[in-house]
Each structure stands twice: as C-alpha cells, then as structure tokens.
Amino acid sequence: MKGFVAGCVLVGVVLALAAVSLVWLPYDPADTSGARLVPPGGAHLLGTDKLGRDLLTHLMIGARIALTAGAGSVLLGGVLGVAAGLAAGFATRWLDDALAAALDALIAFPTLLLAMLVVAVREASLGSAVLAIGLAMSAVVARLTRILVKRVLAQDYITAARTSGSSWPRVIVEHVLPNIWPTLLVNLALQFGLAVLAEASLSYLGLGPPPPNASWGRLLHEAQATVLTAPVGAIAPGILLVVLVVGVNLVADGLRDLAPGRSR
Amino acid sequence: MTLLDVDDLSVRQADGHELLHGLSFTLARGERLGLIGESGSGKSLTALAILSLLPAGLTAHGSVLVSGTQVVGAADRRLDRVRGRAVSAVFQEPLMALDPLMRIGRQIAGPLRRRRGLRGAALRAAVLAALEEVRLPERIASAYPHEVSGGQRQRAAIAMALACEPDLLIADEPTTALDVSVQAEVLALLDGLVAEKGMALLFIGHDLAVVAGVADRLIVLRDGAVVESGRTEDIVKEPRHTYTRSLVHSAWEFEAELDRLAP
Numbered sequence: 259m260k261g262f263v264a265g266c267v268l269v270g271v272v273l274a275l276a277a278v279s280l281v282w283l284p285y286d287p288a289d290t291s292g293a294r295l296v297p298p299g300g301a302h303l304l305g306t307d308k309l310g311r312d313l314l315t316h317l318m319i320g321a322r323i324a325l326t327a328g329a330g331s332v333l334l335g336g337v338l339g340v341a342a343g344l345a346a347g348f349a350t351r352w353l354d355d356a357l358a359a360a361l362d363a364l365i366a367f368p369t370l371l372l373a374m375l376v377v378a379v380r381e382a383s384l385g386s387a388v389l390a391i392g393l394a395m396s397a398v399v400a401r402l403t404r405i406l407v408k409r410v411l412a413q414d415y416i417t418a419a420r421t422s423g424s425s426w427p428r429v430i431v432e433h434v435l436p437n438i439w440p441t442l443l444v445n446l447a448l449q450f451g452l453a454v455l456a457e458a459s460l461s462y463l464g465l466g467p468p469p470p471n472a473s474w475g476r477l478l479h480e481a482q483a484t485v486l487t488a489p490v491g492a493i494a495p496g497i498l499l500v501v502l503v504v505g506v507n508l509v510a511d512g513l514r515d516l517a518p519g520r521s522r
Numbered sequence: 523m524t525l526l527d528v529d530d531l532s533v534r535q536a537d538g539h540e541l542l543h544g545l546s547f548t549l550a551r552g553e554r555l556g557l558i559g560e561s562g563s564g565k566s567l568t569a570l571a572i573l574s575l576l577p578a579g580l581t582a583h584g585s586v587l588v589s590g591t592q593v594v595g596a597a598d599r600r601l602d603r604v605r606g607r608a609v610s611a612v613f614q615e616p617l618m619a620l621d622p623l624m625r626i627g628r629q630i631a632g633p634l635r636r637r638r639g640l641r642g643a644a645l646r647a648a649v650l651a652a653l654e655e656v657r658l659p660e661r662i663a664s665a666y667p668h669e670v671s672g673g674q675r676q677r678a679a680i681a682m683a684l685a686c687e688p689d690l691l692i693a694d695e696p697t698t699a700l701d702v703s704v705q706a707e708v709l710a711l712l713d714g715l716v717a718e719k720g721m722a723l724l725f726i727g728h729d730l731a732v733v734a735g736v737a738d739r740l741i742v743l744r745d746g747a748v749v750e751s752g753r754t755e756d757i758v759k760e761p762r763h764t765y766t767r768s769l770v771h772s773a774w775e776f777e778a779e780l781d782r783l784a785p
Binding site for chain 1: 599604
C-alpha cells in the first residue's frame, strides 16, 4: 500500500509537469537567445543546453511526450491485444493454434527493429513510435488475454451462465471481461512503463519525434557530448525517466494487491 | 407430457473414441430420474449433452428433444432460448458455479431480467423472492460468493437455476461438495421446490443413498453404457447386474455399520 502511494506521487510529479507545460512554460522551447551551457540556478532553473535553450522547458515538454507515448501505446496495444486475445480464446482449435503461432512470432521480433521498420515506411514521429510500440505490445497483451480467457471459460460459472441462457456476447461482457480485467490492468500498467522506455530508446536513436519536440530520449542523446561539462543535461531527463517508470511499476504492484478476488 | 426425450445419445471425442454409448430415456413433467455411476461413467457428459454444452472436442450424436426442440447440432441462437427456460442446471461445485466478482443478487437477477423482462423495483423484488424460496436472507443479495458458506452458495446457485421456472432441472451432483449435514438440508430444499413447482428432475450422483432418496426411477451407468434401469424401489430391492448389486451392497454396509454402533 505504501508502494502504491509512492508510485502515485512519482507518477503525479510527471503528470504535473506535463499538465503545467500545456498552459505555461518558462521559455519558448525554440528560444536559443540564452547563454550556452549555463549551469543550474538563476534565470534558467536547470540551466541551458549547448544551443542556449532552457532545459526545464524541454523536460516539461518531454514529460508530455513520454506520457502521450505511454498512453497511446497502451491504448493501441490494449485494444488490439484484448480483441485478438478474445478471438483466440474463443476460436476453434485450428484458428487458435494459428493465432498463437503468429503471436509468438510477433513477440520474438524485437520492438526496436519493428519500430525502425515502421519509421522507414512512415516517418520518424511520435505517431510512428506509438504505432510500433503499440503493435509490439498488442502481441504480448493478446497472448496474456488468450490464456486468461481460456482459464475463465473453463470455469463452471461460465457453464452455469450458459445454462441459464446467456448468449456468448453477454457472457463476455458480464463474466469474461470483469474476471480477466484485474490481471490485464496490472499488466497494462507495466506495459505503460515499458512503452515509455521504448519511446525514450527510439528517440535516443533518432527514431522518435523530430526536433524541436524534446523527448527525454533525445535530450539524453543531445547531452551526451557535453556530459562532463554540463552533467545536469544528461542527469535530469534520466532521473525523470526513472521517476516515471518506477512510479508506474509501483502503481502496477499496488493495483495487483488491490485487485478484487485476492481474498479468495 | 414428455419434457425430455433422449434417444440413442452418444458422445464422441474428436478421434472417434466413444465416451457414452447409445443412452435412451424419457422424462415427463413431475417425474424424477436418477442417473447413478462412478466418476468417468458418463453421467456429467449426459447432462452437458442435454444442455448442448459439451467441452470443445466432444460431439453428441443421436437425438435429444427438450420440450420438443432438437438440441443435438442446434445453433446457439436456438439453444439460448431453450436453456434457462425449458431446462436449467445446478452443478457440483457451488463456489465455481458463481462468478467470484459479481454480487450474488446480480447473478440471480441476470436470468430474471433476460427471461422475464423485469426491471428496477420489480426485478429487486423477484431476486429477494428467489432468495427467500431457497431460505436465504436478504443480505446475501449484496454479498460476493466468497463471503458466504458452501451451503449458502449452493442455495444461491439453485435460486439462479430456478429463477426462470424451468420445466426441467438437471442437478449434477449438487450436494457432493457439501458437508453431510448441509447436504441433507440442500437435498430437502431441492426436493420440496421440485415438488412444489411440478418440475421434472434429472438427478445425477454417485451415492446410491442420496440418489435413491430423490429419484423415482434410476439409470445405472458404467463406462458410458447403461448397466441397469428401472424403478428405484425395484433396483434397490433386487439389483440384477453385479455392478448394481455391489452399489446397493456397499450402501447397506454403511447403514449396517451405523446400526451396529447405535442400535
């Protein structure tokens, strides 16, 4: 329970940064009029980068991008994955085997490679990153959903519901989804953290949203050259990444403990 | 009036192996038929075949008419109308038969809403009436299955099965998982409700003493085939087949043991 609260606080910090960035920023993100590599303090709270841009401004925009990447990927991966998992869970044996094999193949394919493929076909943007991460995630979610659905379908209460005349769509909405939801939710929360890291990795490699969108991954990349002279530029985005990912994981752990049915 | 007409019913696995061989019987309004046999004898398969709910990979062959509707090979849409209305069932494991994440009241309300079109206050009243019928207090309606005892859960499952007043009730070992004292209570309750509503009952069990206490007629199954069938009285008095004889004999042995200890 303590972990859950701590997780909420950590995620809350990033949420707050992102929310404030929507209405107020210390400087214009494209403003290069500041002195270069100013250390923290004074007019620039966290200093400036090698082009004289305010670091805090970019970190705040980066929070927005990280959260968008996480939420977008989880939404896409969740919807696709749950739909595919339900289909596989209900499918005849032949179709189920085919789907399971396809999912395993997709999971075996590295996310970053898939992302490069998507970027090659489309362009380097937040949308492409979300598409690639979401697709890769959907395979993992689908595999979990399939197993959960199969386990629920084997339960007597499904037979009992069918016995009392519930149609399959109704059984799905009333019994299957509510029973797989707690486990799925915890997994999606973990996937959110992984998606944030994946987006940062893509941006670090230059496959994320292009400048002037300051993804944390790209800030890390840009600060690399000056890490010895202006360490804050590399440390700050790193710390924020850790704060968000650890926070999300703590929330996921907390959700697992709070999930109904654990007292059974 | 014949509610259930099972004719030459067999159940096969995908590889053609037959698990139930040519079972035939009929059941009319107000009749009580007992299906008895050890585990693996095909009792539960018979129940699932009648409900057309056989697990994937198993297929039913032959004919099963439920209130005149052919169930074998029927489409789901058609079956959804038969299940719950013409035929309903209570299963062995009461904890498993209720959705762990849904309040009991809502689970009983489900069939009432769908079948009888009840809403709001009328629905709530019907749920409470259904609970009262199985002698459960009102507070059970807002409890989750894991919060109530095994006996109460099985009563709730019975309330759910009877909510839409089916013509035929299938009870698949409804008391096997319960404590002996609770077992007697639930049996008496089931017995009373079936008599009161004039339903037909197909009672499945492995314990001769229990099944014989409920059913007028018996079918003895072994390895998926009928060993013996007839009036309960006749079978208990004069079992013809060796397997039936051993069933009756062992039931008496328990009885004799009690008599010896407490004459």
